[in-house]
Amino acid sequence: MTPIDFRTEPGRYRHWRIVLEDEIAFLVMDVDPAGGLSPDYELKLNSYDLAVDIELNDAVQRLRFEHPEVRAVVIKSGKENVFCAGANIRMLGKASHGLKVNFCKFTNETRLAIEDASKNSKQIYLCAVNGTAAGGGYELALATDHIMLVDDRRSSVALPETPLLAVLPGTGGITRVTDKRKVRRDFADVFCSTEEGVRGQKAVDWRLVDEVIQKSKWDETVKARARELAARSDRPRAAQGIKLTPLDRKISDNGITYPHVRVEIERERGLATVTVRAPTRAAPATLEAAHALGAFFWPLAFARELEDAILHLRVNEPAIGLVVFRTEGDAQSVLDHDAFLAHNQDNWLMREVRHYVKRVLKRIDVSAKTFVALVEPGTCFAGTLAELVFASDRSVMLVGKRDGDNRQPAAIALSEANFGFYPMGNGLTRLQTRFLGEDESIERAKAKIGAPIEGKEAQELGLVTFAYEAFDWDDEIRVMLEERASFSPDALTGMEANIRFAGPETMETKIFGRLTAWQNWIFQRPNSVGEKGALKLYGSGVQPTFDRERV
């Protein structure tokens, strides 16, 4: 099978158009029915599969980096009378359980990236629902800050998954209805069980949309609202964007190579080693120099490669359950780049870079793989790269040196980046999550910013799980990885999903923790995916037969 490729660019889009009008961008959904990942289904009525969402993800990303001048983004449909029919049902009916789950995960990340753009990049999204928005179509609208619905006595918003397909809306719909839009729970219940959805004034009264607009005033009102949102943005009017140049990637049977990231796959062990390289040049001296580097500015460059590697491992290497993080290069250079980011935090591009690294790290947090960080001599888990240690399920550090190795003992170093640059989905930094209820441990760590922290001290500070002498290292690591690989992949996924997010819950953790878990359960149940289930029979004319037992 051809691996699924997450790389794309506007010139290759088949499903979206970006139309720029000064400070406003129109993101026009116009799905090519024949442009899905598989010829098994047609993407009718602006329904989508992963191919469509890969382009959307790319568009959202590029608008942030390539178009600082864009202050508001309008999502609309390029088709008549239909906004978007949601995830393609034939695709879902044929997809394996794993693909369904991965598809939902990625689309959820993209919707959250839209919310992140509105909130943190002040590139504020509104949705112009110029036709019916059903299921994933309405969920796309829910990810924006303002939902407008055309009042043509026909266009509606709907979450018909339960009555129609016997599944849940898979992209955060219920959580956003109850928690973001605060639709009253009984109205939410009625809405989520009404196949035809809700339209007109009722949609406003129930808070499902923000306004309904007559067709005759549609275009002008949409533009007026977009201008109002744009006026709330702090994005610079005269800045130049940077180009997100194509990723330089070589895939072989046993790995992937990028300039700053290397993935080595050992299939027998179910293991991938992901090595991230520190910058090979010094941090830029000026903001102008950083802008000139563009996509080659190290934090952005390594993050793009790491993101691509993580997505690839998720979707194309499901049997690889274990990911080992390594780093190599000069720790000081990483710290210098962190200091540069901190010093220039008010610059729009540096802000984009930080929020982007944050989103890439979050992809790790919700990946169904075990992550282990190995901190050895020659590694450079410093500042931003130390987040890989804190994102890992376990971390192990070598104490002292190995015989015949002249390098310095392994060390971790902290920077300001570890204390606020990259909050997790629960709203806390990885160190805050790690030290829940232990403010003094965070303060002790903070006092060490910039200093190399060797094995025993790192363990005492609680920064790594275990520290081993060279004598024990090989056996301990081998046993740990073999043992992990022997456990049930499903139990590990559930265990990690529960252990990784201690403390507060947010809409984001609710979406990935609560809603997704229920959806995954339902995606296994015969009532939806069995031969007589609703998802399998949809469109066949045959009614599903349900086991009526309530569980």
Add this chain to the structure above:
Amino acid sequence: MTPIDFRTEPGRYRHWRIVLEDEIAFLVMDVDPAGGLSPDYELKLNSYDLAVDIELNDAVQRLRFEHPEVRAVVIKSGKENVFCAGANIRMLGKASHGLKVNFCKFTNETRLAIEDASKNSKQIYLCAVNGTAAGGGYELALATDHIMLVDDRRSSVALPETPLLAVLPGTGGITRVTDKRKVRRDFADVFCSTEEGVRGQKAVDWRLVDEVIQKSKWDETVKARARELAARSDRPRAAQGIKLTPLDRKISDNGITYPHVRVEIERERGLATVTVRAPTRAAPATLEAAHALGAFFWPLAFARELEDAILHLRVNEPAIGLVVFRTEGDAQSVLDHDAFLAHNQDNWLMREVRHYVKRVLKRIDVSAKTFVALVEPGTCFAGTLAELVFASDRSVMLVGKRDGDNRQPAAIALSEANFGFYPMGNGLTRLQTRFLGEDESIERAKAKIGAPIEGKEAQELGLVTFAYEAFDWDDEIRVMLEERASFSPDALTGMEANIRFAGPETMETKIFGRLTAWQNWIFQRPNSVGEKGALKLYGSGVQPTFDRERV
């Protein structure tokens, strides 16, 4: 099949002993291996099934009501060298998916009742782990406020579900480890994947237990700690408990009858109608009179019957997916009882009653059934009983009167009980959850306390979903119930679990929403329940075979 009966009393216990020593109660677990619900398995090593937990639930409940003098409760094992081996694995291996899920739900509710007793009844639990506590055994300990582990170089605490059985701990273990005890996430990861568990000082260092005690000092230290906890209690020293007399219940093929609750089952429609009767006598004039009524005090009496009915419907009537709530009797009498509870809120027994009604209502919130409240002439959804309207997924109210019916139009009435007596698992009242972000709606409702609120006004205040004229009523109700019954039971369960708990998350909502959902998913996966799965093969000597795909 004999229906599972949740009613029991200490004289009939086969698995637990209550030993009273003044202000301290010892709750001694000593499971009869032959005393399980089914002869298919033996409950060795203090492992448990639902029969054991039904007794535990009863004991926790009786200690609160029957023993005001008990200020601390010590859970310990009556067996040598083993505290509790957790849920019986052969039982889990043979149980249907539905029974596993219902079993976990009930045991979770019992653990939460223990925490509720410590916190809100000041009957403070400690766990004396005098032997190995594995899986559900350790989860029982986690529900207490203080965990003591004997230091005999052998006894450990463990959550071996993932390595041993390819499932998750099913009774809140992971959530309490990370969020209650704040075990660091990497230690939690190691702990949850270590079959043999953790013992001695390391268990203290990782915060898995509060202290380890040498065997020679065990008994005296346990008692000393229990006395310390007792000293923190505000329970009255001289009060007399009340007796929880056996429930008067008649089960027939099509229903159940109790003095204040009636259940009518229509199997064709998949529907049960639960009717709750208002008190038939006036609220007591004095606290002494209320104490003298004991289990016949109306709020306590109806709550015990309603709880039994809900548990019965859950476990013994899985094909009944729809529950319609009705009430009958005198609304004013309900309001008078609420006023009595409010006026005497400092009395220990009234406090118990309120917290108990709270727990019964919470059982509704987490039940996998659709609840609909029908508010018609002759009903009395007032105060405490109005919570049934707010706990329902939808509520429908009749406007005006029916032809030939001389009764007053249907009315809802609010009391102080609706504004703080009965918080949900998310920490909010049902009205706060309903009106999330709408403080003004709560204030408008509060201004109506005591007044009858008829159909149109109730709808305007947002207290009911729909209000229909008599002319439309029959058709609207019929269509609504038929439509609901036609949907996939699984999709409804997932949808309701997500819609019912808007707003903040707590450990409790995490346990029922996040952890339970993942466990339910895993309980469906071949890696645990398939013919080659770990749960099926446990104890057979055959190693499980796992599909290695990570999802």
